[in-house]
Amino acid sequence: MMMPAELLILLPALIGLGVLLLLRRRRQSARPDPVIHGPAIPRHAIVVDGSNVMHWGGAASAKVLALVLRALQAKGYAPIVIFDASAGYRLADRYLDASALSPLIGLPAAQVSVVDKGVIADSAILRFAAQHRLRIVSNDLYRDWRVQFPHLRRKGAVLRGRYDAGAVVWNARLKPVRA
Known part of the structure; x- marks a missing residue:
């Protein structure tokens, strides 16, 4: 032809x-794992979908996210927060990297990550959680990712909640970690 x-x-x-x-x-x-900048994963680490959780009270709020992180820490967890690249624009009308976001939410920069523009944050969150066998805090159901990440089907793999009347409310009981 x-x-x-x-x-x-x-x-x-x-x-x-x-x-x-x-x-x-x-x-x-x-690309290397974009999340942890330090030598090791903290003991009792839990991954937080920062771009999702900052909306638990409605509009994007670093304060709400910080309160969720404090609630996790009070139960003995060491949160690792992963944001999508546009998170800073929703919080401060400009790009914010991990070192700029960390003081807003009260975590060391080593426990905060912002994925590169064009990278799907859900993929980075799920890959990191699966690789290190960590639970995720998010209201995202991750339906499109369940085939690629079968651990999402396990009960308790994703902790859901909301911010209501000044308090963090968990959809399931958040058990304290043992020392």
């Missing part, structure tokens, strides 16, 4: 574009 001359001219460009997209996807999947 003969190709029209226009397609023959475009063919090398299309092949080149396909190769570039393939290399970009491979480079993104080979």
